Structure formats: C-alpha cells, structure tokens
Amino acid sequence: MALKNSLLELEKGIATLFINRPEKLNALNKETIQELHDTLKLIDENPEIQVIVITGSGEKAFVAGADIAEFAHFSETEGAQLATKGQQILFDFIESMKTPVIAAINGFALGGGLELAMACHFRIASDNAKMGLPETSLGVIPGYGGTQRLPQLIGKGRAMEMIMTAGMITADDAFRAGLVNHVVPQSDLLNFCNGIAQRIMRNSPVAISKAIEAVNANFVSGVNGFDVEINAFGACFATEDFKEGTTAFLEKRKPEFEGK
Ligand code: COA
Numbered sequence: 001m002a003l004k005n006s007l008l009e010l011e012k013g014i015a016t017l018f019i020n021r022p023e024k025l026n027a028l029n030k031e032t033i034q035e036l037h038d039t040l041k042l043i044d045e046n047p048e049i050q051v052i053v054i055t056g057s058g059e060k061a062f063v064a065g066a067d068i069a070e071f072a073h074f075s076e077t078e079g080a081q082l083a084t085k086g087q088q089i090l091f092d093f094i095e096s097m098k099t100p101v102i103a104a105i106n107g108f109a110l111g112g113g114l115e116l117a118m119a120c121h122f123r124i125a126s127d128n129a130k131m132g133l134p135e136t137s138l139g140v141i142p143g144y145g146g147t148q149r150l151p152q153l154i155g156k157g158r159a160m161e162m163i164m165t166a167g168m169i170t171a172d173d174a175f176r177a178g179l180v181n182h183v184v185p186q187s188d189l190l191n192f193c194n195g196i197a198q199r200i201m202r203n204s205p206v207a208i209s210k211a212i213e214a215v216n217a218n219f220v221s222g223v224n225g226f227d228v229e230i231n232a233f234g235a236c237f238a239t240e241d242f243k244e245g246t247t248a249f250l251e252k253r254k255p256e257f258e259g260k
Pocket of ligand 1: 067110111
C-alpha cells in the first residue's frame with residue numbers, strides 16, 4: 001500500500017506508524033484519517049505485529065489537531081459527518097484494536113492530536129510535548145471523542161478546565177494528571193516505547209486482546225464490564241496460550257505464545 005501522509009516501520013513484532021505531514025505539524029485531514037485507518041486495519045490483522053506505536057514525524061509535533069483549513073467552511077451537517085466518520089474509522093477503531101497501541105507524543109498534541117493519543121491504549125510523552133484541547137478558542141468543541149476520553153483519563157474537573165480554557169499543559173503536568181504514563185527525553189522516546197513493547201510481547205497476545213476488550217467495556221454505557229470480564233476470562237481457558245502459559249510456569253520455563 002502506497003502511503004502519502006504517513007510512514008510505517010516494521011521491526012521484530014513492532015509497527016511504528018509516523019503521521020507525516022510535518023509542514024502542517026501533522027494536522028489530520030480526511031485523507032490522512034482514512035490512510036491511518038487502512039494501515040492500522042492491515043497491521044491489526046497481521047499476526048506478526050504485536051505492538052503498534054503511533055507518533056509524529058519531525059521534532060515539533062505529534063499532531064497539531066484536525067486540519068482547520070479543511071473544515072473551516074463546513075456546514076452543521078458536514079461538521080457532524082466529519083466527527084461521526086472520524087470517530088468510527090480512527091478514534092473508536094484504535095481504542096478497540098486487538099493489538100496494543102501506544103501513543104508516543106513527540107511534541108504538540110492538540111485537539112484531534114490529543115484525541116488521537118487518548119484513543120490509543122496508553123501514552124508516553126517526550127519532555128518537550130505540549131497537550132491541549134483548543135477547540136473552544138475556534139468556536140467549536142472537541143469532536144473526536146475528547147469530551148469523553150479526557151474526563152475518563154484525568155477526571156471531570158480537570159477536563160472541564162482544559163476544555164474551557166483551551167490552554168496547553170506540559171508533559172510534566174500531563175504526567176501528574178495521569179494523561180501520560182511516562183515522560184522521557186525526546187531523543188529517547190521511541191527507544192523507551194520499544195522497551196515497553198518488548199515487555200508486552202513476552203505475554204500472550206490473545207490474553208492481551210481480551211484484556212483490552214474487558215478494560216474498554218468499563219466505559220461503554222449499558223454494558224456491564226464485570227460480565228464482559230467474566231466471559232473474556234472464561235474464553236482464555238480454551239486457548240493454546242493459556243495451556244502454554246500455565247504449563248510453562250509449572251515446568252519453570254519461559255512460555256512461547258502463539259501469534260494473536
Ligand atoms: N490545521 C491546519 N494547519 C495547521 C494546524 C491545524 N490544526 N496546525 C498547524 N498548522 C499549519 C499552520 O497553518 C502552518 O502552515 P503554513 O506554514 O502553511 O502557514 C504550519 O502548520 C506551521 O504552524 P505554525 O502555526 O506556523 O507553527 P507555530 O510554531 O507558530 O505554532 C501551534 C504551533 C501548534 C501553536 C499552532 O500551529 C497552532 O495553534 N495550531 C493549531 C492548533 C489547534 O487549534 N488545533 C485544534 C484544531 S481542532
């Protein structure tokens with residue numbers, strides 16, 4: 001697949017996907033959103049890939065938001081369609097992927113950029129990163145899940161303040177708020193993510209995908225997450241990975257899990 005707005009590196013089970021429009025600070029236009037969807041779908045179906053890292057090209061930005069030039073003249077209907085399609089094919093899509101997705105926030109993560117990072121399973125930031133949801137300064141609100149995922153991650157009061165002030169927070173502030181799990185020097189960001197990916201890859205891909213499903217169920221209204229957990233837990237007992245994991249423990253050796 002020819003990639004126009006992104007770059008993909010595959011190495012030993014890890015796919016690193018760079019959003020690559022540095023001249024526009026990697027802003028997400030519709031074409032980029034579709035391309036990211038198509039690529040992520042293929043990677044998720046590839047049994048060789050066990051962890052995905054999403055980051056931005058260049059040293060300045062992860063993603064500086066949805067492409068303002070593209071939607072500036074949209075009507076009410078077009079605005080709603082933009083949010084609906086984007087949420088479906090990228091943001092909700094990433095959240096429910098069976099492969100773990102880490103956001104490596106290497107610079108500005110604003111608006112749709114922070115929403116993209118929040119749709120990933122967890123986030124690591126470089127020390128120069130700046131995060132915010134500046135939409136209200138443009139006369140609009142976050143439309144790619146920001147009003148839902150930010151309060152889930154940092155609590156309602158802090159999320160309200162960030163959205164109402166449209167301000168940016170530093171990587172250290174984001175760490176203190178629980179928005180990112182670690183802050184590392186920019187030059188070390190991808191190495192650090194790879195280190196976490198290596199630790200993830202020691203574990204059962206099937207169990208990890210079931211854990212993603214169960215954790216996500218906590219945030220779906222009308223769904224009982226405990227029931228989802230029970231079903232997913234039970235399903236693990238029928239997998240080769242469960243047999244291998246428990247046998248390896250009892251035989252005092254390292255398990256060799258199957259692909260996802
Ligand atoms: N959409 C479209 N273009 C964007 C963009 C966005 N979200 N963010 C940055 N760009 C473009 C700029 O228009 C500029 O393009 P140009 O060189 O053709 O004029 C280029 O990227 C570089 O950005 P610039 O503003 O010159 O960089 P800066 O270092 O002065 O400022 C930011 C960096 C991130 C503070 C600033 O670009 C910004 O505020 N961006 C918008 C953030 C935002 O509101 N995002 C939410 C959108 S819903």
